[in-house]
Amino acid sequence: MSESRKSPLHKEIHRRRTFGIISHPDAGKTTLTEKLLLFGGSIRTAGAVKSNKVTKSVTSDFMDIERQRGISVATSVMSFEYQGQLINILDTPGHKDFAEDTYRTLTAVDSVILVIDSVKGVEEQTERLMQVCRMRNIPVIIFVNKLDREGRNPFELMDELEDKLAIGVRPLTWPINMGQQFRGVYNLHERNIYLFQPGKNVVENDRLLIDDLDDPRLDKELPSDAAQLREDVALIEGIYDKLNVDEYRAGNLAPVFFGSALNNFGVRELLETFVTIAPPPAPRETDSRSVEPHEDKFSGFVFKIHANLDPRHRDRIAFLRVCSGMFQKDKFFRHVRNGKEIRFSRPYNFMAESKRIVEYAFPGDVVGLFDKGDLKIGDTLTEGEEFMFQGIPSFAPEMFKELVSTDPMKSKQLDKGIRQLAEEGLAQLFIQEQGRRKIIGTVGELQFEVIQYRLTHEYHALCRFQPLAYSKACWITSDDPQAIKAFTRYRDRQIAYDKDENPVYLAESKWMLQSMIKDNPEIQFHFTSAFKTENRIGDSVA
Numbered sequence: 108m109s110e111s112r113k114s115p116l117h118k119e120i121h122r123r124r125t126f127g128i129i130s131h132p133d134a135g136k137t138t139l140t141e142k143l144l145l146f147g148g149s150i151r152t153a154g155a156v157k158s159n160k161v162t163k164s165v166t167s168d169f170m171d172i173e174r175q176r177g178i179s180v181a182t183s184v185m186s187f188e189y190q191g192q193l194i195n196i197l198d199t200p201g202h203k204d205f206a207e208d209t210y211r212t213l214t215a216v217d218s219v220i221l222v223i224d225s226v227k228g229v230e231e232q233t234e235r236l237m238q239v240c241r242m243r244n245i246p247v248i249i250f251v252n253k254l255d256r257e258g259r260n261p262f263e264l265m266d267e268l269e270d271k272l273a274i275g276v277r278p279l280t281w282p283i284n285m286g287q288q289f290r291g292v293y294n295l296h297e298r299n300i301y302l303f304q305p306g307k308n309v310v311e312n313d314r315l316l317i318d319d320l321d322d323p324r325l326d327k328e329l330p331s332d333a334a335q336l337r338e339d340v341a342l343i344e345g346i347y348d349k350l351n352v353d354e355y356r357a358g359n360l361a362p363v364f365f366g367s368a369l370n371n372f373g374v375r376e377l378l379e380t381f382v383t384i385a386p387p388p389a390p391r392e393t394d395s396r397s398v399e400p401h402e403d404k405f406s407g408f409v410f411k412i413h414a415n416l417d418p419r420h421r422d423r424i425a426f427l428r429v430c431s432g433m434f435q436k437d438k439f440f441r442h443v444r445n446g447k448e449i450r451f452s453r454p455y456n457f458m459a460e461s462k463r464i465v466e467y468a469f470p471g472d473v474v475g476l477f478d479k480g481d482l483k484i485g486d487t488l489t490e491g492e493e494f495m496f497q498g499i500p501s502f503a504p505e506m507f508k509e510l511v512s513t514d515p516m517k518s519k520q521l522d523k524g525i526r527q528l529a530e531e532g533l534a535q536l537f538i539q540e541q542g543r544r545k546i547i548g549t550v551g552e553l554q555f556e557v558i559q560y561r562l563t564h565e566y567h568a569l570c571r572f573q574p575l576a577y578s579k580a581c582w583i584t585s586d587d588p589q590a591i592k593a594f595t596r597y598r599d600r601q602i603a604y605d606k607d608e609n610p611v612y613l614a615e616s617k618w619m620l621q622s623m624i625k626d627n628p629e630i631q632f633h634f635t636s637a638f639k640t641e642n643r644i645g646d647s648v649a
């Protein structure tokens with residue numbers, strides 16, 4: 108079908124690019140996001156975007172967390188237009204204690220830009236995030252940042268990316284020197300260079316374009332680097348094949364860009380390639396079938412819930428990714444989990460500096476919905492069909508504490524509060540002894556502090572946390588119902604139930620878990636709550 112004969116829905120879908128921007132903290136995610144928005148004309152000044160990251164300091168500051176919560180709603184999704192495309196950037200918290208939030212956001216994107224610090228190379232959080240991308244075959248573009256610092260040799264960095272991230276790599280730009288001598292990037296794709304002028308922000312016109320490596324102006328402008336550049340380019344062209352876009356879209360090959368986000372160098376090259384190769388909204392799996400974006404009927408799922416900033420109002424904002432058809436304001440949709448019809452009179456979309464009410468939204472878009480407690484992470488909305496989108500699992504937490512009420516008069520509030528915070532995805536709640544014992548599982552210490560602060564301030568429920576010796580939780584299933592019954596009966600101190608009443612085994616140590624797996628072949632242990640789609644874990648205990 109020719110472009111002009113395609114339906115309006117098809118055109119809208121085709122021009123959308125929804126991606127997540129991820130990095131280890133401090134690699135430059137916020138700075139790069141801001142530069143992308145500047146190119147899109149969405150913001151006018153540098154410094155307009157504040158990061159979604161929680162305090163950098165080791166000791167967390169509650170007020171800072173509160174302040175950050177406000178900021179992160181505004182910057183959770185940022186949309187802008189560039190060369191006719193509508194680009195939705197989904198921000199992710201860099202702090203490792205909120206990694207689960209990031210993993211869930213990755214279920215709502217069609218591709219990812221991964222930012223790496225050229226001085227530090229691949230860091231711990233980068234590896235974990237990439238594992239999630241690889242699990243889901245998300246197409247990844249890598250931006251190696253901070254070339255204006257004395258970083259690692261770019262050839263070594265390419266090897267490190269390939270080894271540690273377990274993905275093929277293909278440079279599309281190449282740095283000319285680095286640190287104080289950084290002169291810019293050679294565009295291997297377009298075969299040209301814009302020369303670097305430190306300190307200049309988005310001043311495109313001031314740059315000198317050289318589009319032939321043999322041009323004598325190159326030797327004049329870069330007397331000490333021209334020869335090295337020619338040598339590097341010859342070497343790269345010898346080592347790497349041409350970029351295979353299908354391999355990129357299949358999640359097997361990552362195009363790599365070099366630059367300095369702070370100095371706005373290499374960002375334009377990244378953005379221009381992104382709009383040509385990044386995939387439009389992809390089909391999404393449900394428990395009954397795959398849903399194509401261009402289907403007539405609307406469907407979408409909630410991947411994030413954010414508490415309202417105002418503690419007097421408990422309403423929350425649910426972030427919904429539109430997967431098919433058209434979302435419409437005031438139209439009734441089916442809330443599949445509870446079978447109710449639900450409509451939204453104030454759905455929001457997010458432009459960088461503002462949020463505004465939208466009449467409709469298309470696949471790839473993210474809509475903010477005011478919610479009074481009806482929606483949970485993972486909920487599906489449709490135009491009537493009964494299916495649930497897959498792949499928004501909870502990950503096994505690694506830190507566990509018992510939540511103890513210190514004011515018996517307020518235990519109801521505490522109960523309600525912790526359930527709502529768990530629905531927001533801030534932590535996982537496990538129940539023992541028919542509800543008498545509440546165990547909170549998180550991936551980091553900071554989450555406990557946030558929970559305690561919010562329970563006290565929003566629900567007026569005084570509480571404390573009692574450390575527990577568990578270090579791993581695994582969901583358990585078995586093909587034999589008797590086996591599960593027997594297993595849970597004999598180990599009741601180690602068994603708790605998640606929010607959907609699935610049994611969970613709490614292990615004191617990795618060793619204990621391994622021997623439990625070995626001794627109980629009839630029980631399957633799972634690291635995420637997505638039992639149906641996940642591989643069984645056998646001996647590879649993380």
Ligand code: G4P
Binds near residue numbers: 136252253367
């Ligand atoms: P993040 O969101 O990934 O955590 O990183 P962010 O953009 O906040 O950047 C972390 C620090 O790195 C910031 O410095 C930022 O200015 C700096 N940075 C980002 N890109 C570059 C670059 O290309 N070159 C250099 N040299 N630095 C870069 P900061 O001092 O921590 O914060 P700020 O006071 O500058 O905001």
